[in-house]
Structure formats: C-alpha cells, structure tokens
Amino acid sequence: MTISSLFDAVPRKDGEACATLTIRRPDDWHVHLRDGAMLKAVLPFTAAQFRRGIVMPNLVPPITGVEAAEAYRARILAARPDGSDFTPLMTCYLTDATRPEEIERGFRMGVWAAAKLYPAGATTNAHHGVTDIAKLAPVLERMERIGMPLLVHGEATDPAVDIFDREAVFMEQEMLPLLKRHQGLKTVIEHVTTAETVALVRAHAGRAAGTITPHHLVINRTSLFQGGLRPHLYCLPVAKRERHRQALRQAAISGDGNFFIGTDTAPHLRGTKQAECCSAGVFAGATALQTYVQVFEEEGALDRFEAFAAVNGARFYGLPLNEGTITLEKRPCRIAAAVAVGAEDVVVFRGGEELPWSLGEVRP
Numbered sequence: 569m570t571i572s573s574l575f576d577a578v579p580r581k582d583g584e585a586c587a588t589l590t591i592r593r594p595d596d597w598h599v600h601l602r603d604g605a606m607l608k609a610v611l612p613f614t615a616a617q618f619r620r621g622i623v624m625p626n627l628v629p630p631i632t633g634v635e636a637a638e639a640y641r642a643r644i645l646a647a648r649p650d651g652s653d654f655t656p657l658m659t660c661y662l663t664d665a666t667r668p669e670e671i672e673r674g675f676r677m678g679v680w681a682a683a684k685l686y687p688a689g690a691t692t693n694a695h696h697g698v699t700d701i702a703k704l705a706p707v708l709e710r711m712e713r714i715g716m717p718l719l720v721h722g723e724a725t726d727p728a729v730d731i732f733d734r735e736a737v738f739m740e741q742e743m744l745p746l747l748k749r750h751q752g753l754k755t756v757i758e759h760v761t762t763a764e765t766v767a768l769v770r771a772h773a774g775r776a777a778g779t780i781t782p783h784h785l786v787i788n789r790t791s792l793f794q795g796g797l798r799p800h801l802y803c804l805p806v807a808k809r810e811r812h813r814q815a816l817r818q819a820a821i822s823g824d825g826n827f828f829i830g831t832d833t834a835p836h837l838r839g840t841k842q843a844e845c846c847s848a849g850v851f852a853g854a855t856a857l858q859t860y861v862q863v864f865e866e867e868g869a870l871d872r873f874e875a876f877a878a879v880n881g882a883r884f885y886g887l888p889l890n891e892g893t894i895t896l897e898k899r900p901c902r903i904a905a906a907v908a909v910g911a912e913d914v915v916v917f918r919g920g921e922e923l924p925w926s927l928g929e930v931r932p
C-alpha cells in the first residue's frame with residue numbers, strides 16, 4: 569500500500585471530494601458480545617466493522633466447556649444481521665478446574681481459538697477466574713505444546729494495590745514469571761494501558777503481543793473526572809496518566825507486529841453504569857475504527873494503519889489474512905448517542921459527537 573493510494577479522492581454525494589483510505593478488512597481481537605437482547609443490539613456494530621472477532625467468554629455463567637462455546641457461537645451466528653459474514657472466534661474461560669484435555673479437545677475441534685486468563689475477581693464476571701496462576705501450569709504447558717494462544721487480563725487482584733498500579737504490579741509479580749516459565753507460549757496481554765507494559769511486550773517480541781483499545785488511545789485518567797465523574801469512561805484496566813496514553817499511541821502506530829486492535833467493547837446497560845456502583849466497561853464497538861483511524865491520522869501514520877488493524881493480529885494468531893477491503897472516508901459522521909436494548913439502552917463511546925472519519929464501502 570502506498571501513501572498515494574491512501575488519499576484517493578472520491579466524489580461525495582454532495583459533489584465534493586473526500587479523502588479515503590482502503591485497507592484489508594480488519595479483525596477485533598477482543599470483543600464482549602454478551603448474549604440475548606444485548607447480543608442482538610450490539611453485534612451489528614462489530615459486524616459492520618470487523619470480519620472476525622475474538623469473543624470474550626465472561627458470560628454468566630462463563631464459557632468454560634467446548635459444548636457451551638459451540639452453543640454460544642451458534643447464538644452469535646444466528647444474531648448476525650442479514651448478509652453479514654462476521655466470524656466469531658471463541659475463547660475458553662480458564663478456572664482453577666480447567667483440564668488440559670478440554671483445552672486440547674476444543675482447540676483440535678476448531679472451537680477454541682484461544683483461552684482467557686482472568687485473575688479471580690479482576691473485572692466484570694471474573695469471580696470464577698484463576699486464583700493461583702502457578703497452578704495453571706499443566707494447562708499452559710498443553711497450550712504451549714499445541715500452539716494455542718493465552719489471552720491475559722493483566723491486573724493484580726489484591727484490593728490493597730492502588731487501582732492505577734494494578735497492571736504494573738501484575739506484570740512484575742505474575743506476567744514476567746509466567747513468560748519465564750512458559751517460553752514457547754503465545755500470550756496476548758489484553759488492553760495494554762501502561763508504557764511499562766508496552767516495553768514488556770517489546771522485550772518479548774514474537775511470543776507476547778498486546779492489544780490496544782480505541783478508548784485508551786484517546787482518554788487518560790483525567791478524562792474520567794472531566795467536569796464531573798464520567799461513568800461511561802470507566803473500564804478495567806482503568807485509563808492511566810497522559811504519558812501512558814502517549815506510549816500506547818506510539819506503540820499502535822509503530823508498525824511493530826506485536827500490537828494490534830482489541831476494542832474491548834464492553835456494553836453495559838445505562839442503569840448499571842449510572843449507578844451507585846458503576847460497572848466496568850466502555851461500549852466502544854460502534855465507533856472503534858473511526859477512532860483508531862483518527863488517531864493514526866493525527867500521528868501522521870495512516871500508512872501503518874492496515875498493519876495494526878488487519879495484519880498483525882492474524883499473523884500473531886497464525887490465521888489467514890482477510891481477503892476483502894473496507895474503505896474509510898475522511899467525512900464527518902455522527903453515531904447515535906445510545907443504542908436501545910429492550911426498554912433500556914447502552915451509551916455509545918463518542919456517540920453523538922462529530923467524528924472526522926466515517927465507514928465507507930465494505931467489499932467481501
């Protein structure tokens with residue numbers, strides 16, 4: 569892809585030309601699609617942007633077995649809008665009781681694409697997660713042997729650890745020892761939020777990768793308190809200081825093959841966000857690509873956007889690249905402020921704002 573091809577001017581309906589960027593269809597390597605009415609409401613947004621998605625298993629109850637994952641995958645396929653070719657890639661929720669045989673069985677059947685490690689209690693629906701990562705060794709050894717990636721929610725769970733330090737403490741106390749114990753294991757550190765984690769990924773290039781969310785590229789911890797408390801910007805790991813946001817932007821645009829899209833789009837009903845105790849999660853799925861491409865343009869790195877969006881992740885997972893293309897247009901758009909789910913709704917990240925980039929044509 570050459571720079572000149574990034575800005576093919578196409579006439580708009582009103583006759584004025586706008587710049588466009590056409591890339592290979594991208595994938596979302598970290599998405600919460602939920603189930604039931606919520607699944608039906610949010611899936612069209614992800615399916616309009618991404619060809620494949622790594623689907624998080626933190627449902628209630630969590631997806632821990634192969635048959636449950638197959639049934640969940642069928643519900644996702646059934647909820648797709650007409651004509652959609654979105655492909656869900658399923659993950660296994662690791663618990664203290666996960667058996668290596670179940671992991672291998674699901675992977676060989678083509679059901680599991682990866683397994684997800686939630687330290688017990690680290691985040692939404694993580695209370696069935698792993699209480700002692702060292703005890704997971706037989707499972708991780710099996711994954712290492714069969715080439716199945718481990719996806720990690722990297723936050724310490726000790727309530728005494730400052731919430732803004734939980735990722736850093738986890739990386740020191742758990743992630744580095746894990747990487748040392750399992751040197752052949754492919755690991756994805758999900759939703760990287762600190763400069764130090766970026767450095768850790770770089771130091772383990774080829775066997776550790778990092779996903780980066782759209783929101784962590786555009787908000788910092790001060791944004792959470794801008795003019796008052798902003799529950800819809802609260803997620804885990806929580807946004808960090810500005811210097812970390814800058815490091816994430818540099819990692820994303822660097823062209824380094826170990827960083828790729830993982831939106832961590834995590835819808836919650838408005839009532840559970842605007843509550844006495846707000847649940848963690850940002851519904852980023854409806855404005856993800858528009859936000860990522862804006863960041864790459866701001867950083868003068870549009871020529872590297874395709875790698876981050878549509879190449880690095882597939883290569884890391886060992887999956888084929890997508891064939892089709894999506895065109896992004898430098899034309900203002902406004903996405904709805906909220907999406908209805910039954911009688912309630914979910915607030916859209918950057919919804920109602922004027923965004924400089926729009927989604928254009930998808931060619932399968």
Ligand code: DOR
Binds near residue numbers: 626693849850
């Ligand atoms: O903010 C978050 N929300 N972080 C997670 O790790 C889980 C997610 C969710 O499921 O809502």
Ligand code: ZN
Binds near residue numbers: 598600832
């Ligand atoms: Zn997540």
